[in-house]
Amino acid sequence: MKIAVITGASSGMGREFVRQAGYFYRSLDEIWVIARRKERLESLRKECRVPLRIFDGDLLKKQVYRQYHSGLKEKKPDIRMLVNAAGFGKSGTFSEIASEDKKLQPDMIDLNCRALTRMIQLSLPRMSKGSRIINLASAAAFCPQNGFAVYAATKAYVLSLSRALSSELRSRGIIVTAVCPGPVDTEFFQVSGELTDPLKKLTMAKAPAVVHKALKDSRKRREVSVYGASMKAARIGARLLPHRLILRAEELL
């Protein structure tokens, strides 16, 4: 049985990966979707040409991994694609976020880094030549960010891990792509806080286009997928300029 596994499938880019996966892979038997909001996952069935298997659960808790692991043991699927899209961010200074809720920053690290790592650990034994892993990093991975410090650090982890994995798994023919978009119009901002920066609002991308590019880049075996000219420029800027200067400039904005 050939499957795709997609976390964060109940909204935003994860949901869009579910919609597009059936067109990207013509021979998928099932898509396994993971998120907390079951009714959202159920409603996706109508939009998807491939049958869905739903794992509704919190990736910050153990139960959903147990269910996923049992599913793998029972069905012994051939995982053609794993998309790690579950994640959240919170804007504000480190101290502001910590005083709002002490759990937010550790939870952000646990979801964006630990959950993604655990999903790869569980899935890799069932992947083979031509399988692909797509990890949702962010343009925030390119350099440290004032007012988004923990989030940017978690995404730097995702980018770094993805690049190393891409190199380690090349000999097995498994493709790993880190997706690094700038702002994308999803529910992300309901959790992180609304965007106030007019420049970021101006460069807001649409989820279907970002996901389409990510799938195309993965097919081209690209390690990193960056959507849009402004984010490509930001990536080059972050490579050329000292990060100390970028942080100073952010302070002035």
Ligand SMILES: NC(=O)c1ccc[n+]([C@@H]2O[C@H](COP(=O)([O-])OP(=O)(O)OC[C@H]3O[C@@H](n4cnc5c(N)ncnc54)[C@H](OP(=O)(O)O)[C@@H]3O)[C@@H](O)[C@H]2O)c1
């Ligand atoms: N939107 C942007 O501007 C942007 C830019 C760059 C990168 N990204 C990254 O792209 C990824 C997708 O974000 P998005 O924009 O599509 O945001 P989104 O619409 O808020 O989707 C986030 C997904 O993660 C799931 N999720 C959150 N907490 C979870 C938990 N504890 N357990 C299981 N699932 C959980 C949510 O489902 P439930 O709530 O149903 O659990 C939802 O399906 C994230 O990793 C984000 O950091 C986003």
